[in-house]
Amino acid sequence: MRIGLLTEGGYPYVGGEGGLWCDRLVRGLGQHEFDVHALSSGEAQEDAGWVPLPPQVVRVRTAPLWAAEDDGVVYGRRARRRFSEHYGDLAAVLCAATDPTAPGPQSAAPEADRFATALRGLAELARDEGGLVAALRSETAVRALERACRAPGVLRAAREARVPDLLAVAAYLERALRPLSLDWYEEDGLGAVDLCHATAGGVTALPGLLAHHFFEVPLLVTEYGVRLRTHYLTRPDAPPAVRSLLAAFHGRLAAETYRRAAFITPGNTHARRWQERCGAERAKLRTVYPGMDAAPFAKAGESPESADPYTLLWVGRVEPAKDLVSLLHAFAEIRREEPRARLRIVGGPSDPEGAAYLDHCRALAAHLFPDGADGPHAVGAGPVSFEEIGGPDLPTPADAYASGAVTVLSSVVEGFPAGLVEAMLCGRATVSTDVGAVVEAVGGTGLVVPPRDPRALAEACVSLLRDPERRVRLGAAARARALELFTVDQNVSAFHGIYLEIVARTPVRRLLLDEAGAPLPFAAPAEAHVPGHWTDSAPRAVPRWAVDVPVPARGTAR
Numbered sequence: 437m438r439i440g441l442l443t444e445g446g447y448p449y450v451g452g453e454g455g456l457w458c459d460r461l462v463r464g465l466g467q468h469e470f471d472v473h474a475l476s477s478g479e480a481q482e483d484a485g486w487v488p489l490p491p492q493v494v495r496v497r498t499a500p501l502w503a504a505e506d507d508g509v510v511y512g513r514r515a516r517r518r519f520s521e522h523y524g525d526l527a528a529v530l531c532a533a534t535d536p537t538a539p540g541p542q543s544a545a546p547e548a549d550r551f552a553t554a555l556r557g558l559a560e561l562a563r564d565e566g567g568l569v570a571a572l573r574s575e576t577a578v579r580a581l582e583r584a585c586r587a588p589g590v591l592r593a594a595r596e597a598r599v600p601d602l603l604a605v606a607a608y609l610e611r612a613l614r615p616l617s618l619d620w621y622e623e624d625g626l627g628a629v630d631l632c633h634a635t636a637g638g639v640t641a642l643p644g645l646l647a648h649h650f651f652e653v654p655l656l657v658t659e660y661g662v663r664l665r666t667h668y669l670t671r672p673d674a675p676p677a678v679r680s681l682l683a684a685f686h687g688r689l690a691a692e693t694y695r696r697a698a699f700i701t702p703g704n705t706h707a708r709r710w711q712e713r714c715g716a717e718r719a720k721l722r723t724v725y726p727g728m729d730a731a732p733f734a735k736a737g738e739s740p741e742s743a744d745p746y747t748l749l750w751v752g753r754v755e756p757a758k759d760l761v762s763l764l765h766a767f768a769e770i771r772r773e774e775p776r777a778r779l780r781i782v783g784g785p786s787d788p789e790g791a792a793y794l795d796h797c798r799a800l801a802a803h804l805f806p807d808g809a810d811g812p813h814a815v816g817a818g819p820v821s822f823e824e825i826g827g828p829d830l831p832t833p834a835d836a837y838a839s840g841a842v843t844v845l846s847s848v849v850e851g852f853p854a855g856l857v858e859a860m861l862c863g864r865a866t867v868s869t870d871v872g873a874v875v876e877a878v879g880g881t882g883l884v885v886p887p888r889d890p891r892a893l894a895e896a897c898v899s900l901l902r903d904p905e906r907r908v909r910l911g912a913a914a915r916a917r918a919l920e921l922f923t924v925d926q927n928v929s930a931f932h933g934i935y936l937e938i939v940a941r942t943p944v945r946r947l948l949l950d951e952a953g954a955p956l957p958f959a960a961p962a963e964a965h966v967p968g969h970w971t972d973s974a975p976r977a978v979p980r981w982a983v984d985v986p987v988p989a990r991g992t993a994r
Contacts, residue, residue, distance in 0.1 A: 437939055438469045438494075440629035440647065444640040445477030448486040448496060454660070457726055457927070458635055459487060464928030468935070469494045471629055473620055473643055475501040497620060501639070504614045509567030519571045520580060522557035525550050526609075527584035530684040531594040548695070551688045559616040559646050568617045572610040581606055585677075591684075597677035604674075605681045612685070615642040627651040631698075631938050633931075638663035638686065641693045648696050654942050655696055656934065660703035660726060661851045662710040664690055691715040698938045701931075704852050704873035722934060726852055727927025730919060733861035736838035737915045740863045740908055746776045748897055749840025749864075751825075751833065752783045752847075752855050755790040759869075760797045762890045763846040764820070768804050769894035771819060774901050779820045782836045798822060837862040841907060842900050847871050848887045856882075857922045860914035865907040867896045877922070881914035 441447070447458035462470050470493045476482050479502065489496070511519065529551040562568035571577065581602050585594045597605075620626050620643055632644035633656045647653040664686040674682075694700055694716035701724040702708040708721055736742070748767070752758055760781065767779045785791040801820040823830060830836045837843060843859035843866045850872035857877055859866055866882035868874045875884055883900065885892040900907050948956040 437630040437935065438471065438628065439935065440471045440473055440626050440632040440644075440653070442473050442632055442634040442640055442643050444475040444501060444636055444638075445481065446474070446635065448472055448474060448489055448493070449476060449481045450484040450487055451481075454635060455487065460727055460729070460924050461928060461931060462493060463490050464924060465932055465935075466490070466492050468492060471626075472496045473626065474498045475615065475640065478502050497625070499615070499618050499620075501611070501614060504569045504611075504617065506570045506573075507566045507617075509565060509570070511565065511567055511571060515561065515565045515567070516571075516576070518557065518561050519568075520576060522554045522561065523571075523577055524580045524584065526554035526558070527581045528587065529554065529688060530681050531584045531587065531590040532684075533589055533591050548688070548691055552692050552695075555616070555642075555645070555692070556649050558613065559621070559649070562617045563621060566617075569610070569614070572606075572613060577610070578602055578606045591680055593676045593680035597681070598675075601675050601677040601681075604678050608678075608682060609685065612639050613642075615639060616646070618643065621646050621650050623651075626653060629653060631656060631935065631942070633658065633935075634693075636661075636663070637690055637693055639689075641697075642689075645693060645696055652942075654698040654938050655693075656699050656701065656938060657693055657697045658701045658703070658724070659707055659711065662690070662707055662714065664714060665710050687714060694720070698941065699934055701934065705876050706873040707851070722930070724927060724930045724934075725922050726854065726857075727924035728854065728857050728861060728918070728922050730861050730923055732832060733834045733837070733858060736834050736862040736864075738863070739838075740911050742838055743841045743864070744778070744839060745841050745904060746774065746901060747778045747780060747840045747842075748901075749836065749843050749859075750779070750781045750783075750846065751836055751843070751859070752845075753790065754781075754783050754785045754794045754797070755787075756793050757847055757849040759846045759848045759888065760793075761800060762888055762893065763844060764797065764800050764804060766846070766890035766893040766897070767820065769891060770897050770901075771805070773894075773898045777819065777897075777901060780823060780836075780840060781820065782823050782825060782830060784824045794822070833858055834862060837864055840864065841904075842867060842897060844893070844897065845869060845874065846887075846893060847874075850874060853877050857918050860918035860922075863911040863915040865900050865910040866914065867893065867900065869893070878914070879917055881910055881917050883910075 441458065441462070443458060447455040449455060472493055472495070474496065476498055482500065529547050532547055534547055558568060584590070585597045585602070626632060626643060626647035627650065631654045632647050634641035634644045635658055637657055637659045641655070641657055644655040648655050664683065668683070691714055694711065694714060697720060699722055700711060700716050700720050701722050702711055703724065703726055705723065708723055711721065712718065750760070750763060754760065770777050785794050801818070805818050805820050825833055825836055830839070837859050843856070843864045845853060845856050845866065845868035847869055848871060852873045853868070856866055856868055856874065860881065866878060868878060868882060868884055869887040870884045871887050878884060883896040885896050950956045
């Protein structure tokens with residue numbers, strides 16, 4: 437089959453977020469063809485290029501989400517009226533005093549249908565006339581948003597929106613709706629694929645929604661992190677009006693995506709709960725854990741005795757959400773109980789905020805643990821080290837995990853803890869905070885403590901440092917669990933089965949032709965042309981004439 441893979445800021449770009457699992461999925465399904473439709477997140481990402489692509493990737497189409505060029509189209513009166521109507525409806529739904537993520541009738545059909553109709557109307561306008569980029573940036577859009585915020589019965593936060601708030605929201609919507617203007621929605625584009633697989637929700641799934649609208653292409657949505665949750669976490673300092681309106685947009689878009697999707701595959705139960713809260717039907721949900729390549733960690737997993745028995749290890753991206761400050765304070769208590777203990781913090785920042793946080797953590801470590809140097813120009817051997825993977829001591833992640841007896845995760849916010857699973861594949865005992873999908877990943881194979889509790893974190897680490905036999909037992913159980921649940925093979929196998937199930941449920945949408953261009957006879961089963969959801973598992977009403985009524989036997993003449 438032919439699959440349209442929809443990505444944003446990830447595959448096929450080098451170093452793209454989420455690109456690794458997409459690459460493993462594509463390479464693991466060599467029997468299928470892939471059309472990759474990628475939204476890039478920045479100029480630097482485009483300059484970095486693509487990862488090597490396997491032969492099953494038959495086409496790649498890209499579009500910059502970070503920039504959009506005005507096509508120079510000037511709307512006439514009719515087009516301006518169409519835009520004002522659809523954008524006004526979209527703005528009115530965002531300002532409505534209903535919660536799009538709340539279960540029950542208040543979040544039901546009228547507003548959801550109005551939002552979907554507005555999105556489709558804008559997409560059809562872009563397809564028919566062009567010029568949507570300029571229209572979304574225009575004063576007409578800002579005034580439509582202002583009218584919606586001043587209408588009676590709207591959200592209080594929306595009613596209090598000021599001009600800077602309206603401009604910020606309009607600018608965000610313009611960026612988020614850029615996929616509506618793409619030229620991907622043609623018969624030889626997304627109309628030619630058998631299904632669309634969106635590798636994330638939100639803006640990433642918008643092309644899939646439009647392919648479903650224009651060509652009835654079924655949509656599969658995979659989410660390892662829900663966009664609405666990400667919005668709440670990443671915009672804590674935004675004005676209330678901006679936060680409220682953008683939360684409504686993400687909530688409405690999530691609800692519409694889940695409503696149109698054939699299946700939704702959360703990466704863990706934590707994401708699944710968020711999806712259900714946003715309106716996803718349980719019957720559509722299939723949990724598919726991320727697939728990790730176990731081969732690089734096999735050597736470390738088979739030799740747990742190679743670890744330093746007094747070394748604690750933290751591996752990850754340095755940022756405030758990882759709460760290394762609590763880890764350092766916990767380690768101060770650990771040192772009082774176990775003076776031989778060492779802490780290796782392995783990882784670096786990914787942005788200026790992370791770099792500033794790393795500097796703060798270094799200063800805190802120097803304050804809590806003086807290095808014992810003989811003079812101001814000498815180098816001591818402190819118990820805390822900050823390192824990065826790729827150096828002579830730690831050339832690979834497996835080497836990092838192999839160096840420590842206990843792997844620690846101290847996060848206050850976490851999605852699926854991929855680093856923790858890598859430690860489990862290495863057969864290492866773990867101590868982690870109860871956030872995100874940590875408990876689901878660890879199961880009963882590690883110790884879990886409350887977040888932001890240095891004392892509990894310290895006590896758990898000390899208990900494992902003092903009990904090597906328990907460490908070995910937990911490490912072996914963790915490795916067995918990771919090999920059972922979190923490998924590439926199980927991930928690829930799960931998606932392969934879901935692909936087949938979706939296509940089996942989808943009636944034929946296009947005319948199949950032979951080499952001469954004539955319709956191909958018997959190319960599809962006759963039941964594919966029966967209208968309605970004939971593949972649903974729910975029983976359907978049967979007409980009386982079709983009921984099998986037993987016919988009484990008649991005697992035969994002698």
